[in-house]
Amino acid sequence: DQQVKQNSPSLSVQEGRISILNCDYTNSMFDYFLWYKKYPAEGPTFLISISSIKDKNEDGRFTVFLNKSAKHLSLHIVPSQPGDSAVYFCAASSSVSSNTGKLIFGQGTTLQVKP
Amino acid sequence: GAGVSQSPRYKVAKRGQDVALRCDPISGHVSLFWYQQALGQGPEFLTYFQNEAQLDKSGLPSDRFFAERPEGSVSTLKIQRTQQEDSAVYLCASSDQGVGNQPQHFGDGTRLSIL
Numbered sequence: 251d252q253q254v255k256q257n258s259p260s261l262s263v264q265e266g267r268i269s270i271l272n273c274d275y276t277n278s279m280f281d282y283f284l285w286y287k288k289y290p291a292e293g294p295t296f297l298i299s300i301s302s303i304k305d306k307n308e309d310g311r312f313t314v315f316l317n318k319s320a321k322h323l324s325l326h327i328v329p330s331q332p333g334d335s336a337v338y339f340c341a342a343s344s345s346v347s348s349n350t351g352k353l354i355f356g357q358g359t360t361l362q363v364k365p
Numbered sequence: 366g367a368g369v370s371q372s373p374r375y376k377v378a379k380r381g382q383d384v385a386l387r388c389d390p391i392s393g394h395v396s397l398f399w400y401q402q403a404l405g406q407g408p409e410f411l412t413y414f415q416n417e418a419q420l421d422k423s424g425l426p427s428d429r430f431f432a433e434r435p436e437g438s439v440s441t442l443k444i445q446r447t448q449q450e451d452s453a454v455y456l457c458a459s460s461d462q463g464v465g466n467q468p469q470h471f472g473d474g475t476r477l478s479i480l
Contacts (some may be wrong), residue, residue, distance in 0.1 A: 253425070284468055294471045296471075301466060351396065351398075352413055353398075355407030355408050357405070357406075
């Protein structure tokens with residue numbers, strides 16, 4: 251059972267426009283959510299996170315939105331740059347069902363930003 | 366400061382051989398995680414250490430997988446009698462988990478190929 255789902259395997263956006271990456275989850279116990287970016291042959295790099303007590307968190311060009319009732323989160327990148335081209339993973343953890351902080355990852359979305 | 370370091374970056378072994386993968390976490394990080402990433406998938410949790418204590422090994426796929434962190438710093442993931450389905454990228458992550466929700470920081474992984 252896939253508890254965290256990224257239903258779009260790929261996304262292509264023009265440079266300067268907004269990129270919106272989506273993620274759905276099924277476990278209502280998740281209370282901490284993160285986005286990671288991954289380049290080929292490198293490990294995932296932490297981008298931004300959000301706690302379940304918030305519905306928005308912003309860091310520069312990156313904003314994460316959380317809709318708990320829909321069990322949905324999204325990552326907005328504005329403006330998109332060619333260097334943003336990478337695989338993006340959303341991940342979630344639960345402090346209630348696990349005291350380890352282990353992350354459950356989605357399958358990833360490949361973002362291509364065209365110059 | 367230095368990030369999470371993993372070695373070797375690539376490992377090729379024949380089926381049935383034992384392998385050992387090393388992880389050097391960020392200095393001072395209490396929490397250490399191992400994940401397995403199959404091609405085209407998100408990372409999947411294997412095991413978790415808090416200092417030298419292995420508090421969660423629920424993700425280890427079989428008793429051929431063994432992990433240790435004897436001095437609460439460097440960790441080793443050992444796979445005995447390797448099989449072809451063990452081929453994957455093995456990622457190590459560390460975090461300063463003792464202060465509430467903290468992001469995990471990943472190494473670049475070890476790509477293991479079993480022939």
